[in-house]
Structure formats: C-alpha cells, structure tokens
Amino acid sequence: MSDDTHKNAGDSAASSAPSESNPDISVRPARDADVPGLLRLWDACGLIRPWNHAPTDIAFARRGPNSDVLVAEQGGALLAALIVGHDGHRGTVYYVSADPAHRGEGLGRLIMDAAEAWLVARGIWKLNLLVRKSNLGVIGFYKSIGYGEDETVALSKPLRPMPHVDPEAVE
Numbered sequence: 574m575s576d577d578t579h580k581n582a583g584d585s586a587a588s589s590a591p592s593e594s595n596p597d598i599s600v601r602p603a604r605d606a607d608v609p610g611l612l613r614l615w616d617a618c619g620l621i622r623p624w625n626h627a628p629t630d631i632a633f634a635r636r637g638p639n640s641d642v643l644v645a646e647q648g649g650a651l652l653a654a655l656i657v658g659h660d661g662h663r664g665t666v667y668y669v670s671a672d673p674a675h676r677g678e679g680l681g682r683l684i685m686d687a688a689e690a691w692l693v694a695r696g697i698w699k700l701n702l703l704v705r706k707s708n709l710g711v712i713g714f715y716k717s718i719g720y721g722e723d724e725t726v727a728l729s730k731p732l733r734p735m736p737h738v739d740p741e742a743v744e
C-alpha cells in the first residue's frame with residue numbers, strides 16, 4: 574500500500590483547498606511524489622540540518638494520525654510547506670517554508686493558515702512554535718500573522734539515537 578493512502582480521508586482542513594487569494598494554488602497533505610520537491614524546497618530555504626534527516630522527518634510526520642506534512646502547490650510546483658502536529662495538548666509546526674522566488678506573496682501565511690485549520694479541526698486551541706536563535710529575523714513574519722513571544726525557555730533532551738543520522742553530526 575502506498576503511503577499516500579495511509580490517512581487524510583475526509584480531512585477537510587487541508588484537502589486540496591484552493592487558496593482564496595490565488596485559486597490556482599492548492600493546499601493539501603503531501604503525497605509520496607512530493608518528497609523530492611519537499612527536500613529541494615527545504616534545502617533552498619536553509620532548513621536542512623545534518624543532525625535531522627528530512628526524509629525520515631517527512632515519513633514520521635505522515636505516518637500517524639496526529640501529524641502531517643502540508644504543501645501549497647501550483648501546477649505541480651511546491652511553493653510552500655510545513656510539518657504540523659499536536660501532542661494531545663498543543664499544536665506545533667516545523668520546516669515552515671516558502672519558495673525563495675516567491676517571498677512576500679502570502680505563501681507563508683497561506684501554509685500557516687492551513688496548519689492552524691488542521692489543528693483546529695482536531696480540537697487543538699493553541700499553537701506553540703520554536704525559532705532558532707540563528708533565525709530571529711523570521712520573528713517579524715510570525716508577528717505579522719498573529720504570533721507573540723511567550724515568557725518561556727525551550728528545553729530538550731534526546732530520548733534515543735536518531736534514526737538514520739550520523740552521530741558525529743548531532744548537535
């Protein structure tokens with residue numbers, strides 16, 4: 574069975590919905606055939622890190638019911654994408670990306686709107702996201718679409734070796 578059939582049936586929050594501002598752009602869950610384009614987009618956006626294995630991240634996000642990869646596509650070209658998911662309490666997003674050739678055209682807002690709708694459709698009422706200190710310039714984008722800074726410090730702890738990753742490259 575193709576991974577394309579694993580879920581998303583009846584997913585009205587992000588099922589090939591055309592963008593209101595540009596009806597030629599569809600926002601939908603990623604398919605198997607999107608993976609090479611996703612990797613190209615994330616590479617062009619500077620989001621590929623040696624300590625994360627993006628193909629594994631895509632497969633993992635698409636596997637379960639509480640996460641997915643959403644894409645905005647026009648004529649077969651991936652213009653924006655992200656991973657969205659929730660942990661039963663809060664929602665989050667990763668790999669938020671818009672084609673560098675089309676920045677400032679509303680693609681980032683479009684794909685974030687789709688992520689928010691995906692979460693709301695699953696009963697989630699708040700989205701937390703992380704921004705790397707090396708990428709603080711992007712905070713203006715998030716503020717423009719309604720996000721505020723919390724008085725929190727993000728902590729993390731690896732729980733097991735990451736799959737398919739060179740341990741020498743792990744941060």
Ligand SMILES: CC(C)(COP(=O)(O)OP(=O)(O)OC[C@H]1O[C@@H](n2cnc3c(N)ncnc32)[C@H](O)[C@@H]1OP(=O)(O)O)[C@@H](O)C(=O)NCCC(=O)NCCS
Nearest residue numbers: 618669670671676677678679680681682704710713714717
């Ligand atoms: C962040 C990103 C997705 C924004 O995509 P985009 O398509 O250019 O964003 P939009 O056109 O939808 O912009 C939405 C609003 O944010 C503003 N905005 C976008 N990027 C901004 C920035 N770097 N600084 C300040 N404001 C910004 C826009 O002016 C617009 O404001 P408006 O609605 O008031 O006019 C894109 O720049 C990107 O892919 N960056 C590289 C990857 C990245 O850093 N991802 C985030 C990881 S945390």
